[in-house]
Amino acid sequence: MNDRNRHPDNNRPRRGPSGAGSEGPSDGRLVEVHSQLSRDKDEPAEGFSLTPIFIVFLFCGFGFWAGLYLTQNSGNFAPSAFDLNAPKAAVAGGPVAFEPDAAKGEKLFLANCAACHQATGLGVPGAFPPLAKSAWVAGSEERVIKAILAGLAGEIEVNGVKYNGNMPNIGAGLKDAQIAHIATYVRQAWGNTAEPVMDTKVAEVRKAIGNRAQYIPADLLKEHPLETK
Ligand code: HEC
Incomplete structure (x- = not known):
């Protein structure tokens, strides 16, 4: 004192x-x-006295309860509820519908495929076949998906030129949606004009072939013959 x-x-x-x-x-x-x-009388203390610890716990507990209450009773409230341009499914709290996106596909292609097939889609003569104007890429979407998921090894003829190379199962490490974007891109880039590919189709094919070993190109053709123009 x-x-x-x-x-x-x-x-x-x-x-x-x-x-x-x-x-x-x-x-x-x-x-x-x-x-x-x-x-x-207590000696007057300098500064603030410590808040009793039970009050601290009480407030933490209250905060926790409030969090739980809000998450359980917010009626799917989301910031997108006020965004008139948001997709309908997002407002309803459901999954956002998949849209095949060639721009996303291009980025993924550059990261996962272009090292061999080149950004031009023209491949490398004698080593990597072209995807541009390739009959393997057009037509059956399942053929492309299977090639990406399981890979290819053995003799193959693309646009009248023979190759005998080895493509690893790149798709095993990619998500269904990513493969769908890539497949959509390669089917629509460089003058290709095939239909886009949905992620559900990729999921379906992935389930059907499981952890299959690389395809021998002739075997893949038996399942999905090249379409005659
Ligand atoms: C490590 C190199 C390599 C990578 C990476 C690669 N490929 Fe291939 N790809 C090949 C080779 C080699 C062949 C030919 C296989 C054979 O000779 O049996 C081929 C064949 C193909 C074919 C069938 C033939 C054609 O030219 O149309 C398609 C379609 C294809 N690749 C798509 C892709 C896509 C899409 C990706 C990326 C997800 C990819 N490839 C990544 C090397 C690669």
């Missing part, structure tokens, strides 16, 4: 020990009262 906080009475000049003939309490009485006071 510092001096400023003392009762002014304490600073009065001391009186004689007996206190006889003087007004006010004796020194002995003052000491007694003072010690009584300091027993009853």
